[in-house]
Amino acid sequence: MTRSAIAQTKHVPGGAMVFQRMFTRLACTGRPPHFVVEFYPYSSLTHSIRLREETAYVRLSDLLCNAPLEIFEAAAAILLARLYRRRTPRQIAEAYKNYAHGRDTRRRLLALRRKRARLRISHPCGRHHDLEPLFDELNRRYFQASLPRPRIGWSARQWRSQLGTFDPALTQIAINCALDRPSVPEYVIAYVLYHEMLHQKHPMKLARCRLESHSKKFREEEKRFADYTRAMKFLERFS
Ligand SMILES: [Zn+2]
Missing domain, CATH: 3.30.2010 (Zincin-like)
Incomplete structure (x- = not known):
C-alpha cells in the first residue's frame, strides 16, 4: 500500500x-x-x-x-x-x-x-538487450510501420510466469526483465515483443495478457514471425 x-x-x-x-x-x-x-x-x-x-x-x-x-x-x-x-x-x-x-x-x-496503474517499467535499454530499436525493426517488418510506438520497458522486477504484457490503458509494453540476459538470444526477445505488438494491433482485452484471450487469427498472425519455432523451443526450456 x-x-x-x-x-x-x-x-x-x-x-x-x-x-x-x-x-x-x-x-x-x-x-x-x-x-x-x-x-x-x-x-x-x-x-x-x-x-x-x-x-x-x-x-x-x-x-x-x-x-x-x-x-x-x-x-x-x-x-x-x-x-x-x-x-x-x-x-x-x-x-x-x-x-x-x-x-x-x-x-x-x-x-x-x-x-x-502501478506497473513500473524501467528504461527500454536493458543490460543486454535494447527494446526500442527492436520495436522499430519489427514494426517495419511485420506491421508496415503502422503501430505508434508505445512506452516500452523492462519490468522493474522479475515475473514468475509472464513474459510480457501490453497495457492498452497506459499504451505500454513491458517485457519480463528475466529475459534481459546474454544467454537469451535476440530472436527470443523479438518474439516476445512481437507477441505484445500483436496485442497492440488487436486490442481485445483490458488487462494483461492471458492465454485464453488469443484468438485464432492472433495465433495465425503470430506464426508469421520468422523465428517462431526456434523462439518457442527456447522458451519451453527457459525458466
Ligand atoms: Zn498474449
Whole structure:
C-alpha cells in the first residue's frame, strides 16, 4: 500500500447499515459484526472484506462512489456471501454483473487505470538487450510501420510466469526483465515483443495478457514471425 492510498481512503456514510441489512437478507448466521466500510482507490473494480474478531473491515472500490444503491447493496451481498459461505441471490448477482460489465463502468475503469496503474517499467535499454530499436525493426517488418510506438520497458522486477504484457490503458509494453540476459538470444526477445505488438494491433482485452484471450487469427498472425519455432523451443526450456 502506498502512502497516498491511505490518504485517499474514505469512510462510506451509511455503509455499515447496508451491510447489516444484507447480513440479515442473506440469513448469515451468528451475531453480525461491527462493519467498518471504506472506499478505497483500487485500480480496478475490486472489493475486500476481512473479519477481525467482532469487526468486519470492508474496502469497496471507489468506483462505486456514484453507483446506484442497488449496486452498492449487491456488492455488499457478494462480499458477505463470500465471507459467510452463502449463495448470492441470482437477481443480485445479475444486477452487479450488468453494472460491472456496463460500458460506462468499463470506460471509467479504463480512465482510472490510466491514472493509477502501478506497473513500473524501467528504461527500454536493458543490460543486454535494447527494446526500442527492436520495436522499430519489427514494426517495419511485420506491421508496415503502422503501430505508434508505445512506452516500452523492462519490468522493474522479475515475473514468475509472464513474459510480457501490453497495457492498452497506459499504451505500454513491458517485457519480463528475466529475459534481459546474454544467454537469451535476440530472436527470443523479438518474439516476445512481437507477441505484445500483436496485442497492440488487436486490442481485445483490458488487462494483461492471458492465454485464453488469443484468438485464432492472433495465433495465425503470430506464426508469421520468422523465428517462431526456434523462439518457442527456447522458451519451453527457459525458466
Ligand atoms: Zn498474449
